Every structure is written in structure tokens, then in C-alpha cells.
Amino acid sequence: MTQDMPARMLRLLSLLQTRREWPGAELAERLGVTGRTVRRDIDRLRELGYPVEGTTGRAGGYRLAAGADLPPLLLDDEEAVAIAVALRTAASGVTGIEETAVRALAKLEQVLPARLRRRVAALQAATVALAWGDGPRVDPGTLALLAAACRDHEVVAFGHRSAPDAEATARKAEPCALVAAGNRWYLVAYDLGKEDWRTFRVDRLTDPVPTGRRVPPREPPGGDPGAYVSASIADAPARYRLRATVPRSADAVRARTGALPGRLHALDAESTAVDIADDDPARIAARLLGLGSATDLSGTPELAPHLERLGRRLLHAARSLAPDGAGTGARDEGDR
Structure with a gap:
């Protein structure tokens, strides 16, 4: 397709894929x-199968809509390789994404030029995806809906639970961005009911519309959704x-522990x-040891007895492992 399409039309298609709507005058400029x-x-793009719709308004414009058949996507070499590698490793914390990613990868690799297939194969051979933990999972359809709402600046209604066992409360919000933090996804949005910014855990959202x-x-x-989520957490x-x-610089502590800024x-x-x-003393103890x-x-004073019990368990384990009870007075090696 791209061999028969003028470079200007490729540029036009690329612009249409990057934004929801474009005024005709701005496209011309x-x-x-x-x-x-x-x-x-x-008109030529429509003949090739791209569902470009005209928009109404004072100036009028265009947008690329979803069609009955998916026309070819316009990707440069680096974008194609990036998508293939992302599909290979799949997104963490998303229910059922692995199987869907494998199907999409198979389709993409069928149309990749030989030079790109070799690059993708090399990256796949050197990359190992390790599933870690069994944290909360989110629905890929929910992520797609919220991502589209962020892109289009469209108000979304949904239910949200402040805790796993809490009742869902009805919310309306202006979505700004989705942020992946570890195996969790967060929606940064302006809550219309609270008239303030909020961070919502996506796995606790229900029935987004x-x-x-x-x-x-x-x-x-602050202008940075990622930093806002970090501060909210x-x-x-x-x-x-x-x-x-800790007798280290903030950068050194963050590099060693992955602590939030x-x-x-x-x-x-x-x-x-x-x-x-944290709500779990064991996780606090692990971070403290780290x-x-x-x-x-x-x-919190109530934390003390929990840490003491955990300390006794560690001491018992050390004595069980040490030959003839030796080593129970080992020096602190936390700085090593």
C-alpha cells in the first residue's frame, strides 16, 4: 500500500492517527x-479503506473513525519493532493480555519486512519476561475505554471502591492519564463531584461509561501525572x-530500594x-531491612510488638541454620 501512496498522504494519515480530530485548515497548514x-x-484515503469522517463546526475538520474492516496501520521501522517487542513481553497486571498479545504478534510478524523480523527475533531471543507476584488484575477493555477518554478529554462515569471490601461510590471525572506503577494501574482524573484531582486504582473501578x-x-x-500518582501513593x-x-543520598536510597520519591x-x-x-507489618519490616x-x-507505637515478633522469628531461623548455635551474634552487615 505505501509504495503506491504519495508521501504527503502518508503524512496526512500519520497526523490523523495521532489526534482525535483535526480542523481542515490546520491539516492544510x-x-x-x-x-x-x-x-x-x-477522498483517496477513503477509497483505500480508511474511514475518515468529516466533522461539523465553524471550520469543519476530519477524524479517523473505526471501520468495519481494519485498514493497514502506518508504522515506521522503530514503531513496528517497539510494538512487536511490547507484544512479546505483554503488559503486566492486565487480565488475559498474554493470549491476546500472542495473537496480535503472530499477525504483525506476518507482514513485517525480513529486515525487521530479524531485529525482532534478536530482541525476543535476548528478552525474558518473568511474571512476579499475583497482584490485582485489570480488564483490558476498561484500560482501552479509559485511554480513549483521556485522549478525547471525555467525561467518564464509573463506580469506585476505596478498599477491596468497600461499597462502590458513583463518580464522574475528567480523565487525564493512565499510570502503570508496578503491577497496578492508576487513573489520574479531575473528580467533578469532589471538584479536585484524584488518583483511582483501575482494578477498583466498576462499570466505566x-x-x-x-x-x-x-x-x-505539577504537570506530571506520574509524579502526581507517586505523591498520592x-x-x-x-x-x-x-x-x-539512612546514611546515604536520596538518589542512592531510591536506587537501592525503589522507594517512591x-x-x-x-x-x-x-x-x-x-x-x-503500610497496613502489613511484615512489608514494613522487609523495607526497613532493605x-x-x-x-x-x-x-506508630503499635508497630513495635509486630516488629519484635518478626525479629524473634528471624533470630530463630538464624539459630536453626547456624552450626552448633554459632553465628547468632553476627555483626550488622547492612552497609555491605
């Missing part, structure tokens, strides 16, 4: 042609909290205060 030429090229109402885009606090309520000082507070160039919060040497500990 981007392409450096007249509005008449744009209309002629649009686009309302058809489009709104001007909003920018989340860091500030989320938890049953237990602990703060410790919102839970690291640089005291000076060589020491950092770290906040740990810090290595830590001083100036403070936090």
Missing part, C-alpha cells in the same frame, strides 16, 4: 498545501508508619529520611 488538496487526499461530554483538557498538579492512609534516617527527604548530601507506610543501616527511628 501542517502539510503545506491548500484545503482543496487536503479534501482530495482525504463514557458520557459523550467533552471538556477542555486540564493539567494535573506516598500520602495514602496506612495503619502503620515508620520513619528512619515522595517518601524520601534529603537531610543533606549524605543522609536521607525515609518514610515507610535500607541497611538506619537510625533515628520513629513511627
